[in-house]
Amino acid sequence: MLPGILFLVIILLIFLAMSIKIVREYERAVIFRLGRLLGAKGPELFFIIPFVDNFIKVDLRVTTIDVPEQQIITKDNVTVGVDAVIYYRVFDPVLAVTRVENYHYAVMMMAQTTLRDIIGQVELDDLLSKREEINKKLQAILDEVTDPWGIKVTAVTLKQVRLPESMLRAMARQAEAERWRRARIIEAQGEKQASVILGEAAKVFEQHPAALRLRELQTLLEIAKEKNLIVISPSTLGAETSLLGTAVALSRKTSGSGGSEE
Numbered sequence: 001m002l003p004g005i006l007f008l009v010i011i012l013l014i015f016l017a018m019s020i021k022i023v024r025e026y027e028r029a030v031i032f033r034l035g036r037l038l039g040a041k042g043p044e045l046f047f048i049i050p051f052v053d054n055f056i057k058v059d060l061r062v063t064t065i066d067v068p069e070q071q072i073i074t075k076d077n078v079t080v081g082v083d084a085v086i087y088y089r090v091f092d093p094v095l096a097v098t099r100v101e102n103y104h105y106a107v108m109m110m111a112q113t114t115l116r117d118i119i120g121q122v123e124l125d126d127l128l129s130k131r132e133e134i135n136k137k138l139q140a141i142l143d144e145v146t147d148p149w150g151i152k153v154t155a156v157t158l159k160q161v162r163l164p165e166s167m168l169r170a171m172a173r174q175a176e177a178e179r180w181r182r183a184r185i186i187e188a189q190g191e192k193q194a195s196v197i198l199g200e201a202a203k204v205f206e207q208h209p210a211a212l213r214l215r216e217l218q219t220l221l222e223i224a225k226e227k228n229l230i231v232i233s234p235s236t237l238g239a240e241t242s243l244l245g246t247a248v249a250l251s252r253k254t255s256g257s258g259g260s261e262e
Helices: 002-019 093-098 103-119 124-129 131-149 165-207 209-223 234-261
Strands: 020-022 027-033 036-041 045-047 053-059 063-073 079-090 151-162
Touching: 002 020, 027 093, 036 053, 036 093, 053 093, 063 103, 079 103, 079 124, 079 131, 093 131, 103 131, 103 151, 124 131, 131 151, 165 209
Parallel strands: none
Antiparallel strands: 020 045, 027 036, 027 053, 063 079, 079 151
């Protein structure tokens, strides 16, 4: 009798171990009994009937999908490579298990298809400048499609937009030309303002000649800071010319006197 009792106890322990199940706080267990849905349990310890019940664990945490790069033709016929990141979570584990076979794969395929459709409807400039609007539009469409599956799409983000090399060069030339245009406009505006100010200054100097002389002396003072320059002003030029003339006259007079004495 003792071996039979031990065998029965072992069988009961194995049966009990197979019956006890535990799911964590962020998980739910969708239970089926003989193929019929019983519902979701967790987070807690619960029992199932071995070989009769089976369950599927569903993670309720936010899941990230890295959508691979898609080669898409935009509305203005430019081929771009676009990849994105999708964030979603399961809010109804029963629907996620019973309405779609593999909800993770289904969300990924739906994200790729929706990404192609949306990018194909926008032009390149809008794709580069209105990425936030495109992200919201993608999220709204995906959320509407996946809602019957018990899935909530929390965010969609375009990671990178790859452009052809020819398009990059064209955009670089366009940006350079725009910079040159702005620089020339700013330079012309500066010359215009400077001419107005110089005209006003000329009127002031005309009314006050001493101010023009003071400005000349100030300019000479600034130039004199360079010690390796020789500065000749109109006033010094007149003085030097008179001195040079006097010296030439004296030399000629001396030469004439010497000739008479001979």
